[in-house]
Amino acid sequence: MLARPEGGDMTVQKENSMLKQKQMLADHFMELSQVRETGKKVVYTFVPGNLTELIYTFDMLPVYPEINALQSGMRKKSRDYIREAEDMGYSEDICSYVKCDVGMMVQGNIGPTGQQLPPPDLLLLSYTGCFVFMKWFENLKHLYPDAEIAMLHIPYQEGGRIEPDHIEYIKEQLRTEVIPKFEKVSGVKFNETKLGEKLDLSAKAEDLLIEIFDSAQNRPSPIDAYFGGVYYIGPIFTAFRGSPECVDYYEELASEVRFRVENKMGPITPDGVLQEENFRLVVEGPPNWTHFRGFWKLFYEMGAVFVGSTYTRVGGVYDDGFRHSSDDPLKSLAEYCLGCYTNRNLPQRIDLIERFITRYHADGFLVNSIKSCNSFSAGQLVMMRELEERLQIPVGFIETDLVDPRYYSYSNIKNRLDSFFQMLEQRQIMKRRMEAVA
């Protein structure tokens, strides 16, 4: 369910938060495997624009096909699944998450813990910031014809701001399309107060999350906001937002991070705590999952730490003050969906990255361009040029794929990164010289 790898090639020094996360996930998958006995209903939905609090308000259980796909990538299953989907007629050119997910379902829908995932009772198509979502769930609807499907269309922030009537449009869809379908499938009447309580708990976790992300302002940064970000900082958010356990988790994590700040410790990597921070980077684009550890190693062995990343904002941007709120619960959900990273227009995204670079004192900006993800990839070259011009910082570019191992070329990535690191090094030498002269 989460980005957190199970098995595969990952073994990371465990902190309490990580152990806690492991337990929460295991419990969640256990619950999913028992729905036949418990009668709990299952919702499949997406990470961007996820309505986790609403799902739990109806006592239903979420499954995130994107996360299953990335888990399959980490568990080295994606190659087979993708091949299966391509045999069914899915093109080589399209989003590999979709193919991986479809292939997994066709091959028995075995989830990350080896247990079979239950089929969806409700497909919640939260169409937020990626066109593929719509196609993906149209395809799932054909695979699961008995499932109810609810479409929630989130208008794009084309003008660089949230339009009040867009909030109304989303609220109307929640009232007339989404909530009635939840009620129908779950047999539970919608309770706005219960939703509000969950949203307030979300806000608490969101404060803690931002505290954790902001800890990257320190030198050394106590977190890696990309690999660590997707490994143990962000994931719990999607699955458990709105629950007291989620708040507990982030309290635990925040206290660990505070400890590392006080003790001037770097982030935890698969080879232990990073001892020396050489380069501070901000990255745009999803990571590669099929070679997650090797990919991470390319950075930490050079002492490169990610102090900011956009991918950890796909499930919500809290950096500019937005918090879920019980004041007007449906409005709050609408604002959250509208604000997700990929639902922001390109100039807004560039501004956000610029803020990350300055706020977290980054030395360079890197794009990991994903072959099969147009939502992220289209426009990244422009982002690079804009940021280079605005901030005069070195920019780097590498290409991988999310879960299609055919598009991970170690030597290509290594070569490009070597030149990028050289550029960064030279920049640092020059900076030191100038400081010495001054």
Add this chain to the structure above:
Amino acid sequence: MAEQHMTTEQYTAAIEKARALFEDLSYSYAREWKEQDPSRRVIGYLPIYVPREIIHAMGMLPVGIFGAGDRMSIVKGDAFFQSYICHIPRTVIEMALNGNMDHFDGFLFPSICDVIRNLSGIFRLKFPDKFVRYFDLPQNFDRKVGGSFYHREIDRLIEGLKALNGHELTTEELNRSIELYNRNRRLVNELADLRSDFPHKITAVDFYLVLRAGGIMTVEEHNGYLEEILELARAVDAEPEDKIRVVISGAFCEQPPLGLIKTIENAGCYVVEDDMQLGMKWIKTDIPSDTDDPVSALIEAYLDQSEFSSAVYEADKPKGEQLKQQVIDRRADGVLFCAPSFCDPALLDRPLLEQAMDANHIRHFGFQYHENLGQFHVIKEQAGTFADMIKLWE
């Protein structure tokens, strides 16, 4: 005999007019149109559908931007898009940066996919003085919900356009535009029927060029042009050939090069239906043009009478069924799934459409292309084999 010769010559000359417009990557028609009156404005729109009636009623010329195909070498565009993104955005940006569209006052990017969406952001950054709008169409088809949202989107569009020429849109003007576009769609459909009934009278390339011209000329001129083409095509004396009848599906955005369309026909396939210029016939019926609220008329037509498309949530109307119906209506022998490489909407729909065709025993085959594809022999061979197989089975 001499009369027939005249008709053929006239027909060829008429088609050449559309070809010249198609070839002209400087959009001179729009430039000349604009120069005739200082209040005139030109608005470019990307595939697939925008309500051109509104642009027209605001005293502006809507111009379809469908990329430059194989007619432009890419120098700058490749620096904007990675190799694994479809081709159309790079020729669009190339044309824009080269100044081919300097006389355009604005650009509309309808919600069709992530590439077009992000391209709108690139235009915002690169052309800050132009009117640039991502035009979000509703994916909720309830009149009160999706309809209200769309109403506000259209209001915003009208406001944005008004800022360009100060024009205050009236009910009469919009009704008149709706009527003109109704006429346009009727004529396009008439031509499509003619092509389906007598595919030997108008080739797939000719038909395509005539429709493409509709995204360049004023609607008034295009209506006259369609009438002329209809008359001439009917009179063309051509012998039917032993070809199969196919529907082309998936080519609604980045356009196949003319050579590819020709290749399909030369390989033994009459194209009796296609989605290459889907926006020209997006609304399937006439839109009421005598109401007090023409904006609502446009909205209702969009919600209830849109052609099926990969860009629209299928809700409870499976696209496979609709494609099947097209095959039946056009008495087609099969479907060619013909989509641009890396095109998410078309390629993600393909497996389901293929399954629907299989379930209905409709033969099909699929391939991918780039707008600047130059080699067609593989496709020619495949299409030829497909045609031969069908002839053999029949």
